[in-house]
Amino acid sequence: xxxxxxxxxxxxxxxxxxxxxxxxxxxxxxxxxxxxxxxxxxxxxxxxxxxxxxxxxxxxxxxxxxxxxxxxxxxxxxxxxxxxxxxxxxxxxxxxxxxxxxxxxxxxxxxxxxxxxxxxxxxxxxxxxxxxxxxxxxxxxxxxxxxxxxxxxxxxxxxxxxxxxxxxxxxxxxxxxxxxxxxxxxxxxxxxxxxxxxxxxxxxxxxxxxxxxxxxxxxxxxxxxxxxxxxxxxxxxxxxxxxxxxxxxxxxxxxxxxxxxxxxxxxxxxxxxxxxxxxxxxxxxxxxxxxxxxxxxxxxxxxxxxxxxxxxxxxxxxxxxxxxxxxxxxxxxxxxxxxxxxxxxxxxxxxxxxxxxxxxxxxxxxxxxxxxxxxxxxxxxxxxxxxxxxxxxxxxxxxxxxxxxxxxxxxxxxxxxxxxxxxxxxxxxxxxxxxxxxxxxxxxxxxxxxxxxxxxxxxxxxxxxxxxxxxxxxxxxxxxxxxxxxxxxxxxxxxxxxxxxx
Ligand SMILES: Cc1cc2nc3c(=O)[nH]c(=O)nc-3n(C[C@H](O)[C@H](O)[C@H](O)COP(=O)(O)OP(=O)(O)OC[C@H]3O[C@@H](n4cnc5c(N)ncnc54)[C@H](O)[C@@H]3O)c2cc1C
Numbered sequence: 001x002x003x004x005x006x007x008x009x010x011x012x013x014x015x016x017x018x019x020x021x022x023x024x025x026x027x028x029x030x031x032x033x034x035x036x037x038x039x040x041x042x043x044x045x046x047x048x049x050x051x052x053x054x055x056x057x058x059x060x061x062x063x064x065x066x067x068x069x070x071x072x073x074x075x076x077x078x079x080x081x082x083x084x085x086x087x088x089x090x091x092x093x094x095x096x097x098x099x100x101x102x103x104x105x106x107x108x109x110x111x112x113x114x115x116x117x118x119x120x121x122x123x124x125x126x127x128x129x130x131x132x133x134x135x136x137x138x139x140x141x142x143x144x145x146x147x148x149x150x151x152x153x154x155x156x157x158x159x160x161x162x163x164x165x166x167x168x169x170x171x172x173x174x175x176x177x178x179x180x181x182x183x184x185x186x187x188x189x190x191x192x193x194x195x196x197x198x199x200x201x202x203x204x205x206x207x208x209x210x211x212x213x214x215x216x217x218x219x220x221x222x223x224x225x226x227x228x229x230x231x232x233x234x235x236x237x238x239x240x241x242x243x244x245x246x247x248x249x250x251x252x253x254x255x256x257x258x259x260x261x262x263x264x265x266x267x268x269x270x271x272x273x274x275x276x277x278x279x280x281x282x283x284x285x286x287x288x289x290x291x292x293x294x295x296x297x298x299x300x301x302x303x304x305x306x307x308x309x310x311x312x313x314x315x316x317x318x319x320x321x322x323x324x325x326x327x328x329x330x331x332x333x334x335x336x337x338x339x340x341x342x343x344x345x346x347x348x349x350x351x352x353x354x355x356x357x358x359x360x361x362x363x364x365x366x367x368x369x370x371x372x373x374x375x376x377x378x379x380x381x382x383x384x385x386x387x388x389x390x391x392x393x394x395x396x397x398x399x400x401x402x403x404x405x406x407x408x409x410x411x412x413x414x415x416x417x418x419x420x421x422x423x424x425x426x427x428x429x430x431x432x433x434x435x436x437x438x439x440x441x442x443x444x445x446x447x448x449x450x451x452x453x454x455x456x457x458x459x460x461x462x463x464x465x466x467x468x469x470x471x472x473x474x475x476x477x478x479x480x481x482x483x484x485x486x487x488x489x490x491x492x493x494x495x496x497x498x499x500x501x502x
Pocket of ligand 1: 055056245268392393431
C-alpha cells in the first residue's frame with residue numbers, strides 16, 4: 001500500500017454538492033489543498049446527471065407541495081419563500097463565477113423557462129386561488145399571474161388544452177421568469193474550473209471504502225475500481241457528498257451524530273419526448289397536485305428540458321421501490337445499512353407508512369398505457385409513439401429517530417456534521433440541487449465557524465451580498481439582487497433599470 005498523502009479536504013463524490021463546496025472553498029482559501037474522489041468515470045453520473053433529475057430551478061414558483069393548505073383553508077407560504085431566497089443565493093454564486101470570465105458561459109446550464117401550477121376540479125381551484133392570493137403579496141412572487149380563463153391557459157400551455165371537456169374546471173398560475181437548470185453541465189463546469197487551480201484534483205474511478213480518525217482529522221481509504229489497488233489519504237476535513245451512498249459512509253465514520261439515521265430509497269421513471277413537433281408547443285414547467293397518499297416528490301409535472309442545446313419534454317416522475325442507494329448501486333445497499341442504532345426507527349417507518357409502500361408498489365406495477373393515462377391528464381392528445389420510458393435518479397429519503405413515533409421519514413435534506421467540524425455528510429434529496437449553495441454555506445458555518453467569521457468573512461460578503469433571511473424580508477434588496485442575477489445569468493436582457501443596479 002502506498003504511503004499516505006495529505007490534503008486539507010477530501011470530498012467524496014463528484015456531484016453538484018461536492019463540486020459546489022470544492023469551488024467555494026477554493027474561492028475562500030486559494031491555498032487550500034483538496035481532492036474530489038469519484039467512483040464513476042465522470043462527474044455528475046448519478047442524481048446530478050440532467051436526465052436523472054427534473055432540472056427545475058426550484059424557487060417555490062410552481063411546486064404546490066411547498067405551500068400546504070390547512071383544514072381551515074389557509075395556505076402556509078413559509079417554505080416556498082425560503083426555497084425561493086435559497087435559489088437566489090445559488091444564483092448569486094453562479095453569477096459571481098460567470099462574471100469572473102474564466103468560468104465559461106452560463107447558457108450551458110441555465111435557461112429561462114416559465115413555471116406554472118395547474119389544477120383541476122373545484123377543490124384544486126379554490127386551493128390555487130388562495131395560494132395565489134397569499135403568495136402574490138410577497139415580493140418574491142409579485143410577478144405571479146392567475147387565471148381560470150381557458151383562452152389564457154391555451155396561450156400559456158398550448159399543448160395541454162386541446163382535447164379537454166369544455167365543462168372541466170381548471171385554473172393555473174404562471175411566473176415567467178422560472179428556470180430549467182442542467183445540473184450535470186453545471187457540475188462538470190464547476191469541476192473543470194476547480195482543476196484549473198493549483199492543488200485541486202478530481203480522481204475518477206476511485207471508490208472511498210473506509211474512513212478512520214487520525215490526528216484530529218481522517219484517514220480515507222480509496223480503492224481504484226479498475227486495478228483494485230488501495231491508497232490512503234489523510235485529510236483535515238472530509239465531506240461525504242456521495243448522494244444516496246452518503247449514509248453508509250457516514251455510518252462507517254462512526255461519529256456519534258450518525259447514530260439512528262436510516263435510508264428509504266425511492267427510484268423514479270420519466271416519460272420523455274424528443275419529437276420537435278410536440279416539443280415546440282410546450283415551453284414551461286407545469287406542476288400539479290400529487291395523488292392522495294403519494295409522497296411529495298411524486299407531484300406530476302410536464303417539463304421543458306434544455307440539455308446540451310436540445311429541447312425535450314419530460315413527464316413524471318413515476319416513483320418506485322428499490323433497495324439500491326445509487327442508480328449504479330447494489331441491491332444489498334439497504335440491507336447492509338441496517339444497524340442496531342437504526343433498526344428501531346426503520347421498523348417504525350415501515351409500520352407507519354404502509355400507504356406509501358402500497359403507493360410505490362402500485363407505481364412499479366403500472367403498464368405503459370396506465371402511465372400514458374397520467375400524462376393525458378396534462379396533455380389529453382398525447383400519442384404513445386412520441387414518448388419513451390427512462391429511469392430517473394435514486395432518492396434516499398432520511399429515516400431518523402422520533403421520540404413519539406420511534407422513527408420518521410423525512411423528505412428534505414439534512415446536513416449531519418461531527419461535533420469537532422472535521423466531517424460532514426449530506427443526507428436526503430429534496431429540494432436538492434437548486435439549493436446546493438445555501439446547504440454548502442450552512443456546512444461552512446458549521447464546520448469552519450471561526451474562519452467563516454474572520455478570514456473568509458470579506459470574500460463571503462463579496463460573493464453573497466444578500467443571504468436568505470434578508471432577502472425574505474427586504475423587498476427592495478430582493479428586487480435588486482434578483483434583477484442583477486437575472487442579467488448576469490442571461491435570463492433577461494439588461495434594461496436601463498437593471499443596468500443601474502449592476
Ligand atoms: C428523480 C429526481 C428528480 C429531481 N429533480 C430535481 C429538480 O428538479 N431540481 C433540483 O434542484 N433537484 C432535483 N433533484 C435532486 C438533485 O438531483 C439532487 O439533490 C442532487 O443531484 C444531489 O447531488 P449530490 O452531489 O449530493 O449527489 P449525486 O449527484 O448523486 O453525486 C454523488 C456522487 O458520489 C459518487 N459516490 C457514491 N459513493 C461513492 C464512494 N464510496 N466513493 C466515491 N464516489 C462515490 C456517485 O458515483 C456520485 O457521482 C432530483 C432528484 C431525483 C432523483
